[in-house]
Amino acid sequence: MGGRIRVLHIIKSLGRGGAEMLLPETLKLHNQQDFEFHYIYFLPWKNQMEESIRQSGGRVTCIPANNNLQLMMRAGKVAQYIREHNIQLIHAHLPWAGILARRVGKICRVPVLYTEHNKQERYHWGTRTFNLMTMNALRTVIAVSADVADSIHKHKPHIKVPVRTILNGVNTNHFKRDDFRDSTLRKALNIPAQAPLIGTIAVFRFQKRLDLWMELAAKILQYFPESHFIIVGDGPLKEALKAKRDALGLTGKIHMPGLETEVRPYLAAFDIYMMSSIFEGLPIALLEAMAMNCPIVTTDAGGIKEVIRQEIDGLVCGTDDPESLVAHARRLLGDRELRVAFGNRARSRVIEKFSMETMVEALETLYRQSV
16 A cells, blocks of 8 residues: 555543653654544543644644534544544544544444553443443454453453454653753752652542542651652642542642643652552553652553552552552662662563554554554
8 A cells, every 4th residue: 555554543531641741652663654643522621632743743633522412423524534534543542522523434334443542440330331332343442451342341241353462552752751950840849859759640530549648748747857849740639639638638739730731840849659540551650750760659451550560660559458568668768779679670571562653553553464
């Protein structure tokens, strides 16, 4: 086939979620001599990744929709875009964009790939039902971890299309702690230069258990009272989490700077990266933290157990035993050499097994096979 292969990514929003963040990062590494990338999204107020995609060579269009019903009613406009731009392949992300893409792919007779970023148990039963019901209209389902692939097979045991695992990756050349040694972040947040700093980056949704995260922070403070904590992000639980922080009396200790497109200065400042999730796919923010030499303490939710090897790449506990995160954090805060060792091994782990270069190479091979 002559000329560049024209690929259209369809996703509900371009906010700072894990799936959304992958789009500009993979685009930076894609072979744009062989591929031309287009992007359609629907929530105009979640556009944080749009400029980064444009700067990296992608063509971005927002077709406004305020909810899932309106999104499904945009099939005609998406189909029109596909015809006008001679799109040859659709790559959809997350359930409702995926359901729409399958409908549009059938209308336009264009093959559709779909990346599943979460376990099926993560979704509302209605979303899960429609997502699974229409999966056989796809050319291939891409799972971001073996755990996510197993969940698909569990809920749809007789799926007729291939389910292929392509692990999420991170650009390890872009995420390097050494590039941010002179960060002024602590000064900006009025955090003493020598104060232990524990942080996380997350969308404020219930599965992240950030209310629990704050409770764990309060317990860590009992042992290391000079510590500070940062939660970078935003989401539907923002006000509830601020109220939780205030109720714990930690307004001056837990900093919530909001949504940040550039997270590397935060990761470079963290002495520990802590996650308390109840479930995950394969979290991009975790891989970014590891690439930035952050020592990790986390639950083993979802694909995390495929990334972190206990006592090698980080310290892990079960999702039903989050209190162990306090002990893990205490251990690391009390031993700087151990923190450095875990941080170095975390970066080595990402370079070896979760590089974005490997991910992009696998995607491009699949794109060529699918058109």
